[in-house]
Amino acid sequence: MSKHSATVHFFLLMITFSELFYTVCSRTHPGDIKVLKDLKKGLDPSSIAPGSCLSSWNFSLDPCDYLFSEHFTCGFRCDRIVSGASRVTEITLDPVGYAGSLASTNWDLPYVQTFDISDNSFSGSVPHSLSRLTRLHRLSLFRNSLSGEIPDSLGSLSHLEELYLDNNHFQGLIPSSFNNLKSLKRLEIQQNNISGEFPFLSSLKNLYFLDASDNNFTGNIPSALPSSLVEFSIRNNNLEGNLPENVRDLEYLQVLDLSHNKLSGPIVSVLFDHPSLQQLTLSHNNFTFLQVPSNMGLTSKLIALDLSFNELQGFLPAFMASMPKLSALSLEHNKFTGMIPSQYALKVAVPGGNTSSFERLLLGGNYLFGPIPGVLMGMKPGYANVSLVDNCLYRCPETFFFCQGGNQKSLVDCKSFAPMIP
Structure with missing residues (x-):
């Protein structure tokens, strides 16, 4: 060498x-x-x-x-x-x-x-000194016993992508400084005692998941939400007012849960022809009527729709049977009347074609009357989850699985609600 x-x-x-x-x-x-x-x-x-x-x-x-x-x-x-x-x-x-x-x-x-x-x-409480973690990408404090207000200083964590504060005892408002979290993709603050009006967070252009359920938010649903949202849940709060029309601007939204609030007015038609919405839950509110979409739901992406426990009236909306992907529909405990549309029965009992069949159809707790559609009579238990209890239907014995679990309303109750019921 x-x-x-x-x-x-x-x-x-x-x-x-x-x-x-x-x-x-x-x-x-x-x-x-x-x-x-x-x-x-x-x-x-x-x-x-x-x-x-x-x-x-x-x-x-x-x-x-x-x-x-x-x-x-x-x-x-x-x-x-x-x-x-x-x-x-x-x-x-x-x-x-x-x-x-x-x-x-x-x-x-x-x-x-x-x-x-x-x-x-x-x-x-959460110390303000956590804001010194200036390169933080993920902060997870969920399921503890933390209390007090959420520190305003957390809004200075400019690299933060995931923030989990859920399942604690936080009180007060969401800090306005959260609008500075430009990199935030996921925000979970559910199951706390956070109150006040839900803030405008439209500046968070990367936020795709937001869960603010089980808190004490009041006021209206904010008219300006991040356009990047894919999933938004704010169930079980004290929100009031109408649904915002500009929900159509959330072009990537797939899951929307606003249940267990005090929302009222119409269920806007844009929800039924939204370009990406797949799961919509508006149960346990005070909605009074449905707006029918101009295209009759033929372009709807909805797979699951829950409008139960509201104040919806009139005939069952026939257009919902035309939604090509809808397979789970709950309209329980409203004030619908009239007969069960044949389109509903066919979508349950006769699968096939270019549309999904109803695997779950819950219509109990309304004022539906008339005979049970014949196409349903031959269905066997386990074929689909169907419930027609607590209505005004003519002959719905428990020998049919969809009549089990509750009786039909009395004739007195039915006629007091709608005198035209035979």
């Missing part, structure tokens, strides 16, 4: 050794160690189960030193951000019921991208 070749090999060997040295001896940044210590110190010792991640955190060895203490890295991830030093980039605590307060920790982990302490028993 020549002298020149030996020199090159020695040089390459030194580079390899140098990289190995920095990888093995990459010390954790002192500030990160302090935050990890403060996190463990703020917990109730009795909530740290033996064998859990936190039980292995004794800080006698360097947290990010994979060679000497591999078990110690349980619950977080370290990356060598600068030569010779490692920074904590991910914290994920296993859901074993850790109890304590987040406020006792001064969060200063600027390289953390994922912070997940969900499904534990943390209590108290």
